[in-house]
Amino acid sequence: MNYKLQCYGAVLAIALCLGTNSWAEEEQSDAPLNQEKIEELMAAQAPQKGEVARLVKPEVAENSLLVYDPWEPMNRGVYNFNARFDRAVFLPTLRAYRALTPDIVEQGVSNFFSNLGEVNNLLNNLLQLRMKSSGITLWRFVVNSTVGVAGLWDPAEKFGMYQQSEDFGQTLGYWGVGSGPYLVMPFFGPSSLRDASGLGVDYALDTHLDLLALQDDGNQDDIRIGLALLGAVDTRKNTAFRYYETGSPFEYELVRFAHRQLREVQIEK
């Protein structure tokens, strides 16, 4: 465990260094790249196409949709891999799961995982000094674990106590850590160096706390794998996004922009 934490520590340190000045870099990295390409393209265009000249004039449309993405080729590769994996494995599995299990069971599974996540939410709410949200999260965990039978039901929501999701990436963001380069993670999808590091911390914490007391179980590895797979299917079920249904050739860019915006919004909240 110590070794693992050290690794995450190192990654975090890198994230901190890269993250703090990432926004400044974003603004600069845009200009030289496009300038070059624009000149290249203008040379290639037939001169009578005045329209094109207007379109590619460097001063037109500074691209505020741009996100700092130095690892773009790798990210695009992973994005494509995720899309293929989604199509070939994830979605068919999800369809089978939905066909085989009654909706009420699916909801129970979702609630179960969501309840396990409350400890993490609580910790991150506390780390961000959000006392009201921490209180709500604590009550949710207590109520749902007892009245909700180990989290299979979510009675707390019926009392108006909604989940206050926070993760370690958001905690880092709260304390001013920049997002760092955009990163598309295999299977997980859009993220950033900061958020990926945060995910590692969250995961390490979950394993360390061992809420289900698996450490004493002889079959703990099998159970862990089973739970991880079920959790993955459950997460996919709750994610409406489908790759390449936007109908945009610029889906990668749009997803990148929207993901960054949503994370910012989440951190601000």
Added chain:
Amino acid sequence: MLKQLMAIGLVVACCSGEVLATGERPPGEYPIEDRFAATVIGTPSFYKAQLPAEIPVKDYTLPGLHPVPKLFWYSEDLHFSAALQKGRAPLVFNIAGTGAGYQSKKMQALQKALYQAGFHVVNLSSPTYLNFLINASRSNLPGFLPEDAEDIYRVMELAYQKIKADADVSEFHVMGYSLGAAHAAFVAKLDQTRKSFDLQKVYMINPPVDLYSSVDILDQLLDDNVKGGVAGIGAFLDKALNRLAASYEPKDGMHFDGDFLYDAYSSWDPSTRGVGPEGRSGAAALIGTSFRISSANVVFASDLMSQAGYIIPPGTEFGRRERLDYYAKASHVVKFTEYVDHMVVPYLQKKYPGKSRKQLLGEASLRHIEAFLAGNAQVRVVTNRDEIILAPDELEYMEGLLGDRIKVFDHGGHCGNIDSKESVADMVAFLRGGQ
């Protein structure tokens, strides 16, 4: 312990304003009076028609017409969907609006409504949707209604071949919304000579009259309502999304078509909506932005597929991991009207020498087939008094042309009320033949 917890839970429940607060729902028809807001928000759930949560829909594919470039590896084959009844029933071909696919939210809602009412429903993407543009548009330059109709008709024939074994069809109808409504009319006109289906009814939801003029109106929304025009999109979205920080909880994932923006705006507090500085409307800005995103997709994909050389130098080959942000930027600068003028019209003039631009644009208008529309008792149009995409005299024109075969609701903007109780009731009643 348990008892105490439950007691506390009850106290919490009683104190919680969210549980007790019941929103005010004035009874009656579609409630949103601002035409831009209506277009963006759609129908609030209370006014929505009751639709089943899930219906048995199957996805199908048809082989594409063109070799697919590496960059579009994910869009091989044309996709469409069908919801089929067990027994004999009429079949409705349903055509999507600008930039929308067969599985977009509006399309799904229409499919559910019609399936529930006992129809087979085949959902087709708009020719301006990437998957259709690549695989089923012969010219790869969608937007000219007569040619689009040919493409759609061909897809309808192939689609029917594909599902024929599973569908017992009594008769065929065609419908669509927005651009899809205009397509439906042209398809029905084409069917009069081709006679593959002997289409019985044509139902058009919020159609444009003159396509070019409607597109111009939508183009203009961006320039008029986003500070700095297209260059300001990023800043505008940034600001808009930040405004959501207080209220928007992205619960069920992210969609990045127009629906994404719609969801976002829907969650704004009504008191902070409305008109911004210098008379700019946030809702109008969102519509303009959403439309420009659709049009950028068309520009880039058409240019790449047809090798027109408008933005992409001819012969450019894109790898699967190609960086596109430069092209994205350039594509978003192009207005849809410019796409028509600079890409579609030159292609058409080459194909039909001697026809002027004015002539060609005139052919992409409902006025061009007005004799067919006026003389056919089985054509029905439904639109709104506050429709965005119609020029001032165009609603009167349609009313004059169609008489009692046009239904005009007071509010709803452009397709905002498409799945409201009244709209769905009108659609089902007409297609069932109760009118």
